[in-house]
Amino acid sequence: MTPRFTDPDALADAIIERVGRRIVLGLPLGLGKANHVVNALVARALKDPSIHLHVFTALTLEPPRPKSDLEKRFLGPIIERTLGGYPALAYAELQRRDALPSNIEVDEFFFQAGTRLSTPSAQRSYISANYTHAAGYLRERGVNVVAQLVARRGDRLSLSCNTDITLDLLAARRAGQDDFMLVGQVNDELPFMPGDGDLPADAFSHLLDGPDVQFPLFAPPKEPIPDASYAIGFHAASLVRDGGTIQMGIGAISDAVAQGLIVRHRRPDVFVDTVRRLSPDQAAPVACGPFEMGLYAATEMFVDCLLDLWRAGVLKRQVDGAVLHGGFFLGPRAFYRALREMPEDERAKFQMQAISGINEIYGDEAARRAARVDARFVNTAMMATLLGAAVSDGLDDGRVVSGVGGQYNFVAQAFALEGARSIITLPAVRGSGRKAASNILWSYAHGTIPRHLKDVVVTEYGVADLRGRTDRDTIVRMLSIADSRFQPELLDEAKRAGKVEAGYVIPEAFRNNTPERIAEALKPARDAGLAPLLPFGSDFDAVEQGLLPVLGRLKAAQGDSRALLAYVWKGLGAPAPGDGLRRLGLEQPRTLNERVLALAVRGAAAG
Incomplete structure (x- = not known):
């Protein structure tokens, strides 16, 4: 019988007794960490310097930390409502303060975006x-403990949200290549996912289970979808073939792609009209029909919008009885609840697998090639160069924003699979007003995907098909999807480098790439309710949803004192935005700062 513990400290003692005072602790990325087990081991190492704890993991989840007073007023209650009760990871608290003692090491291969800059x-x-290499690096470090959150059904336990690396490690252990303890912490909010991660209890050396170690799952709220993301989403949705395969990640752009696919399926007339309005190249081909055969998903991350695609009848092509094979999942509470409450025969259509089987085609190559027909791998970048390189994980000074993750894996698959394409998406611009900056650059000192693997790049202004193009034609296509405020300077740099002929002029059709044109192009779809801010549900209440565009305008004006003053001035004669000021604690401002904030909110609400 697998020993069961209700006290994490007692379990920590049992782990140390078994493996000794050098612990190499492997933790799943994201949601699957056994927080109480980890914290108990950290506490032991803090008390006893003779214990050396080496943590290897990725995507340590922490609630966002609002920066401005207005952000705190708006996000504070939402964070408490959606993320309250999630136990903080002790090593993360120490690491963020640069206070880890010498006997505790933490190595990560992917950061929650921006949290460790x-x-x-x-x-x-x-x-x-690369995500697929992480298990090997953990084995090289001599992993002797893996601690994972698990779901329970009778005498079976499921790896649930994180089959990814754990299944690869277990395969190595079965082959006699490694010997480590697999420690589980039972969480009753986790859905029991059938498939390769459905394990007998005796696959675990120890289990932590009891009412005192239950906790609410980390559940980030949905992001509203701005115009630029919707434009990107509709463009990308036009590139997806019926009967094909899709992969995408988390965030507003992925939600926009999913909504674009649903509109295409249900309202192809509106979809075609929207894409035509968005694209100045009226001759561009657009895939427009509904999905008769449907799509199959082979995706490292099972995101909730893929469940919405299944509900809409878009995700329905089956491979080995499944419409989706994924490596891990993370999402809002409604997503976890939907999986928990789904009938077992339906939940079996969503199979979790080892990351080696999702992010690569090797091992069972013939079957994976047959399954992943017409694949479209949709991933986001922070920046891209005119020569087609993508910058997705870090800055030019070497600091890491997030990580490579599986992006390279899917780009490589796009070139290895017949008919497959890698689609890199990014907004053409970040910031607004005088703070606006182009995300398309002539060059950048850091790259994630090199230019020799350029394929398809999508911004709100259109699609640049770069595969196999010359440097000159790559630059010309990238200029066509850049924001027009930055096109002249970008073109000048390309000409100075001799990569574009001196007499080249950007065609008239691409010289009106502005946010205003995108807003106008999307207006019919917005007015028809087909491009809502939150198409797949929300953790925001009605008042908070009403405040989202108001706060969006104020955020866009940050750093522009004239724009902010204009909102304050306008607020002097503007009515209060419903219950918005009460929700922000500004209904009866007491300080000068609160009075200015209240006026700015009034002004931004007035438009």
Whole structure:
């Protein structure tokens, strides 16, 4: 019988007794961490310097930390409502303060975006790795404990949200290549996912289970979808073939792609009209029909919008009885609840697998090639160069924003599979007004995907098909999807480098790439309710949803004192935005700062 514990401290003692005072602890990325087990081991190492704890993981989840007073007023209650009760990971608290003692090491190969930019120790211990290589690097470090959150059904346990690396490690252990303890912490909010991660209890050396170690799952709220993301989403949806395969990640752009696919399926007339309005190249081909055969998903991350695609009848092509094979999942609470409450025969259509089977085609290559027909791998980048390189994980000074993850894996698959394409998406611009900056650059000192693997790049202004193009034609296509405010400077740089002929002029059709044109192009779809801010549900209440566009305008004006003052001035004669000021605690401002904030909110609400 697998020993069961209700006290994490007692379990920590049992782990140390079994493996000794050098613990190499492997933790799944994201949701699947056994937080109480980890924290108990950290506490032991803090008390006893003779214990050396080496943590290897990725995507340590932490609630967002609002920066401005207005953000705190808006996000504070939402964070408490959606993420309250999630136990903080002790090593993350120490790492963020650069306070890890010498006997505790933390190596990560993917950061929660932006959370470790100002943490030197985390930057130093970051490992740049493809997702598929992480298990091998953990084995090289001598992993002797893997601690994972699991779901329970009778005498069976499911790896649920994180089959990804754990299944690869277990395969190595069965082959006699490694010997480690698999420790489980039972969480009753996790859905029991059938498939390869459905294990007998005796696959685990120890289990932590009891009412005192239950906790609510980390459930980030949905992001509203701005115009630029919707434009990107509709463009990308036009590239997907019926009967094909799809992969995508989390965030507003992925939600926009999913909504674009649903509109295409249900309202192909509106879909075609929207894409034509968005694209100045009226001759561009657009896939427009509904999905008769449907799509199959082979995706490292099972995101909730893929469940919405299944509900809409878009995700329905089956491979081995499944419409989706995924490596891990993370999403809002409604997503976890939907999986928990789904009839077992339906839940079996969503199979979780080892990351080696999702992110690569090797091992069972013939079957994977047959399954992943007409694949479209949709991933996001922060920036891209005119020569087609993508910058997705880090800055030019070497600091890491997030990580490579599986992006390279899917780009490589796009070139290895017949009929497949890699689609890199990004907004053409970040910021607004005088703070606006182009995300399309002549060059950048850091790259995630090199230019020789350029394929398809999509911004709100259109699609650039770059595969096999000359440098000159690559630049010309990238200029056509850049924001017009930055096109002249970009073109000048290309000409100075001799990559574009001196007499080249950007065609008239591409010289009106502006946010205003995108807003106008999307207006019919917005007015028809086919491009809502939150198409797949929300953790925001009605008042908060009403405040989203107001706060969006104020955020866009940050750093522009004249724009902010204009909102304050306008607010002097503007009515209060419903219950918005009460929700923000600004209904009866007491300080000068609160009075200015209240006026700015009034002005932004007035438009």
